[in-house]
Amino acid sequence: MKTLAILVFTLVLSQFYVNIGLAGHENVQYQSYYPHEIRFLQVDNLDVAVRLFKNTTTSGRVEGLHLYLGKIGKTEAKANYSIKYLNFITNIYLLRFSEFNRHLQNSKIRSVIAYGCINRNELAKEMLTSPLFIPLLPYHRETSYVKDIEERLKTIECTDIFQELKILKVGFTAGQEDLADKIVEQIKSNTGFKLNAEKVSNPNDWDILVTRIDMPSYVLSKLSYINGVYYGTDTFEGTTFIKDLFLNGKEKPEQRIISEEDLFLYTRSIVSEWYERGFTYPLMYDIEYYIYNDDYDEGLHNMAWSPLVGLTEPSAFFRTVKIKLFPWNGWLLVGSPTVDKCKFNPFPVPGDQTCYGLWSVLSDPAFVLNPYNLTFEPNRAVAHEVIEGDFSLPSESLYFDGKDVRVVGGEKIGANVKVLYRVLLGPYHHGVDMDVGDIVYALHFMKKWVERDAGLAKAAKDVLDTLRGVRVLNVTEVPFIIPNVLNSTKRYLWIEAYLKLEQVNSGRVVALTPPWSTLPWEILYLLDTVFEEGRLSIGDLDLVNRKTVDLLTEKLKEFRTINAVPVQLRGIVKDTEAKKRWDSLMSWFNNTGNLMVTNGPYKLAKKSESEIVLKAFRDPTYPLGIGSYDHLNAPRFARISKALLYNNTGVNGQTVRFEAHVEVEDILFHARSYSKEFKGSGSAKVFVYLVDEVGRLYYYSLKGKPNKEGVFSSALSSDLVRTLPPRKYYLFIVPIPSYQYYGLPATNNYMNTTYVKILLTIPGSKTEEHSMDAWLFLLFAPAFILAIFVFSRVHRRLGMSRARR
Secondary structure (H helix, E strand, C coil), X not given: CHHHHHHHHXXXXXXXXXXXXXXXXXXXXXXXXXXXXXXEEECCCHHHHHHHHHCCEXXXXXXXXXXXEEEXXXXXXXXXXXXXXXXXXXXXXXXXXXXXXXXXXXXXXXHHHHHHHCCHHHHHHHHCCEECCCCCCXXXXXXXXXXXXXXXXXXXXXXXXXXXXXXXXXXECCCCHHHHHHHHHHHXXXXXXXXXXXXXXXXXXXXXXXXXXXXXXXXXXXXXXXXXXXXXXXXXXXXXXXXXXXXXXXXXXXXXXXCHHHHHHXXXXXXXXXXXXCCEEEEEEEEEEEEECCCCCCCEECCCCECCCECCCCHHHHCCCEECCECCCCEEEEEEXXXXXXXXXXXXXXXXXXXXXXXXXXXXXXXXXXXXXXXXXXXXXXXXXXXXXXXXXXCCEEEECCCXXXXXXXXXXXXXXXXXXXXXXXXXXXXXXXXXXHHHHHHHHXXXXXXXXXXXXXXXXXXXXXEEEEEEEEEEEEEEEECCCEEEEXXXXXXXXXXXXXXXXXXXXXXXXXXXXXXXXXXXXXXXXXXXXXXXXXXXXXXXXXXXXXXXXXXXXXXXXXXXXXXXXXXXXXXXXXXXXXXXXXXXXXXXXXXXXXXXXXXXXXXXXXXXXXXECCCCCCCCCCCCCHHHCCCCCEEEEEEEXXXXXXXXXXXXXXXXXXXXXXXXXXXXXXXXXXXXXXXXXXXXXXXXXXXXXXXXXXXXXXXXCCEEEEEECHHHHHHCCCEEEEEEEEEEEEECCXXXXXXXXXXXXXXXXXXXXXXXXXXXXXXXXXXXXXXXXXXXXXXXXXXXXXXXXXXXHHHHC
């Protein structure tokens, strides 16, 4: 009897923890993100935000603030030191050299002025910024590949190589006059006043222009979120950053990038090209902040964000953030000065971090941005296979020509890439399940309107032109059952996409134009019709605005009476399914007064001028559960505690062995907080590359792996060492944290990577030394003999002269 009681107690206890793991405190049969409610509040300035922070409570009543999305500068940050911050890069300061000054066409003169005569470290210290030497930011993945180039640029001195350049005119853009003054003074002082630098205000007459780029504006100018798909996914790549801001279209054509080795070599080549041909140089970057509540009860933790872009792309943040008092639930209170500016328009989402925050949880993107390596991770679309080749569309494929959807087969369409996707289907908020028709009509809609709307064309046309067709394979269903807790079914759509790409980039191709839609086909059909009739434009769309909703519901009533099915979906959508769709949409409108229907983890509950409230979408068939993004909640960093080169002179071509002790941060949880400590660990990969003093690359390896204690051992082979010319070399070792979370793919953190540099000297060989001695002997021996002969004759004559006397 006692054994039975223990068994029952164990089963009950395990069931209790299963319930909590699935759903927290509110609904044990629900898998969802948390908190269960997000309130976006209109907060006009920092003073109001700070007052709200101090009065935050969600116990008994809900008021106050957890996060403020207004940007906070350094001065304001110091004045509010008791509040915690999320930092992000906001301004990038640049030097642009004139291409019309013949002296400045010499890259050596440009680099001496930019790095030797202008002291970044002093400027950054004076202006409370951070120095920037290479055309990459510390949070770009590609920075790990060029640590040696950054080191070399730091050593450039202000030498006297510009004798003919008697005057240097320093111009500036708006707001940069003070910085221009400091640069002028530095150039004069560091050249010993041999170079006469002067500040000029003429915008068309300068040798150096001091200017600034706003990083969030740069990102939002390139990135668009349209119906659950990000367009401009290359925005976060370091190579794109270099090409856009530092090479001005002068770069080599992009290479085929399939592996990390390809990206490593391409990055080094494009940075080298910038150094030789670029006229724009990085100077420093600035940091701004979001403030958040760190109170023991009412504070936040588990936040994933990228310091490179802040919350401009906030999908990961809102899928990881937790409230300390309610680790699986609670009310998240977000303040912003632009809540009243947000429109409910998915074509595209208005370019503002608050609006992006709303849409990132109202809808579900196909892919979300991993903030630590700036690649896109699967969310509702998973790429299982990417194949290159010369493809024809298989039979029963769908071809989109912008007017219709045609069933084709066997056509040569110029496709050279095939991607197999598994799409995670799930429910829409109005109670119907996603199906093939939603994906097909979304692709048709975009292919059609990208040709007719200038805004869509600018954001997405180039990408959509790469899509040649799709083939729907099937829908599979997988039971998902937990006894007495959950009895559900997961549904997956398997679909192939055929693309035509100039250059294949495996890290980018899967997120380029995935088969996905966050809106159901019936809403897209309503929009398509009213756009076609000219009664509404894409830019004026708002699925909550009364005027727009009245126009759409007029058409909704018409379509509902006839159970309308668009021509493009006939044969895909049955009449009974159409009737269910129109009835459900009308019911949603009658209950809510809006047409804001998506398939995301949150749904719209309230909208006013000062507040937008989102509630978690409670449905057991929603395909993503708690913990889906927990591997992103706390980034780990790595360092090398000790590095050894066992023979740092490669004598006679001997193998050069080296060792590095890698430490990775370990997360220690303490109730409502956590701490980190470095420990020797195998949860990393190690980059190694060997360069000489001028940056020539002789060896690289990107697949190093330490043992479980963190010890990484490797060697430069004797075959390699024998090929190295006699000179100094530097071995760079860069650890990259690479950790796994409960069987998920490894997460690599490329942010702010550290490194060690070790000197390796290759002396001349014995043979070469003997050959040099022989050569010197042959060169100087005749001269030596001649000198002796001349000396003896002179000495003899002097002797004879004395004898005569």
